[in-house]
Amino acid sequence: MRYWCRIAPLLLLLFSVSPFAQTDAPELPDTASTDLAPPAPVSMLRAHDTDDDHGHSITLEWELSPDDGAGQNSVVTYEVFRWVPSVMDILDTLRSRLSIVNSEIREADGVTSEMKERRVSLQTRLKELLGQLPEIHEQYPNDGEWHQVGNVGSRNTRYVNSGSKDTESSGFIPDFTGFYYRVDAVTVDSSIRAVSKIVGPVQSYGQWFNTGRYPVLFAVLIFGFLTLGFVIKAKKGAKLYVRPLTGIEEVNDAIGRATEMGKPILYVLGLGTADMIATIASFTILGRVAKRVAEHRTRLIVPTYDPIVMSVAQEVVKSSYLDAGQADAYDDDIVFFVTQAQFAYVAAVNGIMLRELPATNVYMGKFYAESLILAETGALAGSIQIAGTDEIAQIPFFIVACDYTLIGEELYAASAYLGREPILLGSLKAQDYAKAAVITLALAGLVAANFGWTTFTDLFIVAN
Amino acid sequence: MKRTTYIMMAVVFGLFVLSWIYKGISLQSNNDHYILDGFLVTFSAFLTLAVLSFLYTDNPFYKFAEHLFVGVSAAFWMCLGFWTTIVQNLIPRLSEGVSGFFKVPYLPGPYNFFFFIPVILGIMLLMRLSPKGGWISRWPLAWIIGTTAGLNFIRYLRSDFIKQISSTFVPLLGGGQHEWQGIGHFFSNFDLSASGQFVALVANWVIFLGVFCGLVYFFFSKEHTGTFGRASRVGIWILMITFGASFGYTVMGRISLLVGRITFLFRDWLGLVS
Numbered sequence: 152m153r154y155w156c157r158i159a160p161l162l163l164l165l166f167s168v169s170p171f172a173q174t175d176a177p178e179l180p181d182t183a184s185t186d187l188a189p190p191a192p193v194s195m196l197r198a199h200d201t202d203d204d205h206g207h208s209i210t211l212e213w214e215l216s217p218d219d220g221a222g223q224n225s226v227v228t229y230e231v232f233r234w235v236p237s238v239m240d241i242l243d244t245l246r247s248r249l250s251i252v253n254s255e256i257r258e259a260d261g262v263t264s265e266m267k268e269r270r271v272s273l274q275t276r277l278k279e280l281l282g283q284l285p286e287i288h289e290q291y292p293n294d295g296e297w298h299q300v301g302n303v304g305s306r307n308t309r310y311v312n313s314g315s316k317d318t319e320s321s322g323f324i325p326d327f328t329g330f331y332y333r334v335d336a337v338t339v340d341s342s343i344r345a346v347s348k349i350v351g352p353v354q355s356y357g358q359w360f361n362t363g364r365y366p367v368l369f370a371v372l373i374f375g376f377l378t379l380g381f382v383i384k385a386k387k388g389a390k391l392y393v394r395p396l397t398g399i400e401e402v403n404d405a406i407g408r409a410t411e412m413g414k415p416i417l418y419v420l421g422l423g424t425a426d427m428i429a430t431i432a433s434f435t436i437l438g439r440v441a442k443r444v445a446e447h448r449t450r451l452i453v454p455t456y457d458p459i460v461m462s463v464a465q466e467v468v469k470s471s472y473l474d475a476g477q478a479d480a481y482d483d484d485i486v487f488f489v490t491q492a493q494f495a496y497v498a499a500v501n502g503i504m505l506r507e508l509p510a511t512n513v514y515m516g517k518f519y520a521e522s523l524i525l526a527e528t529g530a531l532a533g534s535i536q537i538a539g540t541d542e543i544a545q546i547p548f549f550i551v552a553c554d555y556t557l558i559g560e561e562l563y564a565a566s567a568y569l570g571r572e573p574i575l576l577g578s579l580k581a582q583d584y585a586k587a588a589v590i591t592l593a594l595a596g597l598v599a600a601n602f603g604w605t606t607f608t609d610l611f612i613v614a615n
Numbered sequence: 616m617k618r619t620t621y622i623m624m625a626v627v628f629g630l631f632v633l634s635w636i637y638k639g640i641s642l643q644s645n646n647d648h649y650i651l652d653g654f655l656v657t658f659s660a661f662l663t664l665a666v667l668s669f670l671y672t673d674n675p676f677y678k679f680a681e682h683l684f685v686g687v688s689a690a691f692w693m694c695l696g697f698w699t700t701i702v703q704n705l706i707p708r709l710s711e712g713v714s715g716f717f718k719v720p721y722l723p724g725p726y727n728f729f730f731f732i733p734v735i736l737g738i739m740l741l742m743r744l745s746p747k748g749g750w751i752s753r754w755p756l757a758w759i760i761g762t763t764a765g766l767n768f769i770r771y772l773r774s775d776f777i778k779q780i781s782s783t784f785v786p787l788l789g790g791g792q793h794e795w796q797g798i799g800h801f802f803s804n805f806d807l808s809a810s811g812q813f814v815a816l817v818a819n820w821v822i823f824l825g826v827f828c829g830l831v832y833f834f835f836s837k838e839h840t841g842t843f844g845r846a847s848r849v850g851i852w853i854l855m856i857t858f859g860a861s862f863g864y865t866v867m868g869r870i871s872l873l874v875g876r877i878t879f880l881f882r883d884w885l886g887l888v889s
Contacts, residue, residue, distance in 0.1 A: 564835050589830060599784070
């Protein structure tokens with residue numbers, strides 16, 4: 152009895168403790184559980200056509216979710232969804248089949264009529280379906296599903312759904328078609344998300360005018376009116392002062408020297424094409440030089456690099472000879488095409504220099520790595536050399552190897568200086584006033600930038 | 616030709632043949648086309664030396680190399696222009712049959728008929744070859760120059776005018792990642808490293824002065840006298856320093872081209888360098 156009295160408390164303790172010893176583990180928060188509250192969705196979601204583009208693009212903007220960067224259910228990404236009709240699967244299939252057919256045609260030795268018919272049939276079907284897309288999108292929300300089109304990270308409030316304009320591309324977004332969008336605020340666990348309100352229908356379309364390029368428009372208008380104004384002023388006989396340009400003043404002396412020595416003048420237009428500004432300026436100078444050469448009845452040699460430049464140069468030289476009253480002295484072989492390979496052209500011109508031994512070499516236009524080769528060979532031949540280019544990397548070589556060099560804009564001014572034509576003088580004056588405007592605006596912008604006045608500095612930002 | 620010229624040409628020819636045989640033998644071990652490869656390497660070396668001989672004087676070898684280079688390059692560019700521009704770019708947009716003939720994929724499109732315009736302009740340009748119809752070629756020439764001048768007007772106003780103005784908006788105090796925090800802070804953290812505030816400050820001042828004084832130099836409407844002339848002088852100094860740096864940098868690039876040619880002569884041709 153005494154034994155049982157002693158162990159009874161022990162037994163009681165044993166059987167009372169064991170239930171507590173076997174308690175369940177405390178319930179840990181289950182992050183995968185959908186019981187966790189989703190974050191707050193984005194608000195003020197709005198969609199509109201992307202501005203200042205050629206179409207095929209929709210911009211979505213929203214206010215951040217209040218749970219962006221806050222708390223356990225912090226939003227880490229925003230996923231953008233677009234409602235896509237089920238017919239897009241058929242379109243994708245057509246596009247992939249068309250791509251296969253195009254590859255087969257490219258790689259085949261001969262294109263069979265069967266291949267051509269297959270491609271035409273696929274293109275026709277694709278075109279038909281694409282034409283029906285606006286009507287199909289009007290069936291929303293029937294017969295379609297939501298597809299993710301993109302995502303942005305947290306703290307972002309904007310997404311541009313930009314598509315291709317190529318109808319055969321899978322990224323094609325048709326214009327004038329009503330789209331529907333939504334934005335999901337997503338946490339680390341992608342199953343925990345909040346869906347926004349749906350916006351739409353929104354259509355994309357292209358704009359005729361890029362409003363981000365207003366600064367360029369104003370610059371064009373201002374510069375255009377300046378040029379017009381000064382040209383009119385020059386035509387009315389106003390004396391427009393142009394400071395002397397040493398290199399160009401020597402051209403006349405050089406032509407006289409060549410005439411006395413009975414040696415020809417070599418004029419190199421450079422390696423530019425006819426659309427380059429330096430080449431166009433060179434044409435004008437060539438006209439002046441050709442006229443003086445015709446008056447002195449000196450021989451002129453003009454090897455060209457580009458066929459179009461050759462054609463224009465021939466016209467310029469011919470009209471100069473006509474103006475000088477020496478039409479009979481003109482010969483088409485004065486201006487000739489050499490080759491369109493850079494160093495082959497230079498090799499040929501070098502050969503001409505050492506064989507013809509011109510008294511004067513004039514290099515005016517666009518030059519590249521061959522500039523020093525030309526100038527050094529001309530120095531070897533003992534010619535007076537006058538050069539002018541706007542290619543900054545080549546100006547040093549002309550400065551060291553030529554007798555006179557026109558730097559950059561002096562080449563453009565040279566044509567006005569030589570001829571004194573009202574149009575050229577007027578445009579030169581407009582350029583000078585534009586430079587004055589650059590100095591003034593740059594000074595003002597410098598002050599504004601240093602004092603943080605961004606309103607002024609933002610005026611000079613041009614969109615792509 | 617002079618007798619010495621004949622002797623020189625015979626010597627060069629003999630050396631050429633010897634070199635060809637030598638290169639052929641050296642390439643024979645693992646090359647089925649050793650005779651052709653030997654000839655090509657020797658011919659390349661011959662042309663390289665022929666062009667370099669111009670440094671001494673004009674000579675028949677240089678003339679040969681020059682004429683060969685001019686002829687081959689003219690023919691090459693003509694072929695390239697035909698196959699890349701006309702065959703790959705124009706024909707696929709104009710005719711499916713001709714595309715098939717040239718084995719290029721036909722590119723149908725709703726506005727392909729516009730591509731007939733360059734065809735017509737090109738034919739008009741070719742009229743230049745006709746003595747009576749040469750005047751017709753002036754129209755496409757005018758089109759080319761007028762269109763490109765108009766397009767370049769917008770492009771250069773943006774890149775060379777507006778962009779250059781906005782690029783001049785530099786901080787004159789502080790620079791780069793450094794904000795101006797007073798002269799005490801500037802001197803206490805004085806640093807001559809490339810990313811330091813001092814270098815950034817100097818760079819911004821050089822930009823500021825260089826742009827303004829350079830623009831003054833290129834002002835043609837006023838004589839360069841007095842303060843204007845002094846500013847112009849500063850401008851031309853900055854320009855010349857820039858040109859000098861550009862000169863040195865470009866010459867380094869030219870030397871590297873020469874190194875390539877010398878390497879070819881000593882390694883691929885003579886085998887003196889491994």
